[in-house]
Structure formats: structure tokens, C-alpha cells
Amino acid sequence: MRVPKQLRDGHTEDAVVREIEDENGNVITVDFGSDAADMSVDVVDETVIVVMDNRQFQFDLPAGATEVSANNGILTISE
Structure with a gap:
């Protein structure tokens, strides 16, 4: 599973993007900080829609992703 281009390049200027790969699979986390709590x-279908504050953006669900969640300003995409 790869970090979607939109998360790498466009909407994460103030966020920390991490890719974690272990024996249980891959996880992508994007920490937008406490302002995005x-x-x-x-x-929707193969599109992930994220809404926070006055911003909204979307990106294609990465191949192999089985779960997408948000909690306390952290977006998590799991395989």
C-alpha cells in the first residue's frame, strides 16, 4: 500500500505522514494536529473524503486498504 499522492503533496503541509510496515500489514497515518480534532x-466507492475545519479534500483509496478512520486529528489507513 502506498501513500496517495494527494496526501504526500497537497493537503499535508502542516501534517506528519508516516508509513508503517510490519508482519500484520501496512498502515498509513497522517497527523493533522490538534486543530483537526x-x-x-x-x-464512497473507492474515494476517501476528509472534512476538517473549513477544508475538504478527497483521494483515491489505496489498493489493499481495508479500513479508513479518523480520531483526534489522525487519519489512519490500514491494510
Whole structure:
């Protein structure tokens, strides 16, 4: 599983993006900080929609992803 281009290049200027790979699979985390604590995420077909504060963006669900969640300003994409 790879970090989507939109998360690498466009919407994470103030965020920390991490890729974790272990024997249980891959996890991508994007920490938007405490200002994004009210972030919500929805998956429609193969598109992930993220809404926080006055911003909204979307990106394609990475191949192999089985779960997308948001909690306390951290977006998590798991395999």
C-alpha cells in the first residue's frame, strides 16, 4: 500500500505522514494536529473524503486498504 499522492503533496503541509510496515500489514497515518480534532472521514466507492475545519479534500483509496478512520486529528489507513 502506498501513500496517495494527494496526501504526500497537497493537503499535508502542516501534517506528519508516516508509513508503517510490519508482519500484520501496512498502515498509513497522517497527523493533522490538534486543530483537526473534529475531522471526519467517509469512503464512497473507492474515494476517501476528509472534512476538517473549513477544508475538504478527497483521494483515491489505496489498493489493499481495508479500513479508513479518523480520531483526534489522525487519519489512519490500514491494510
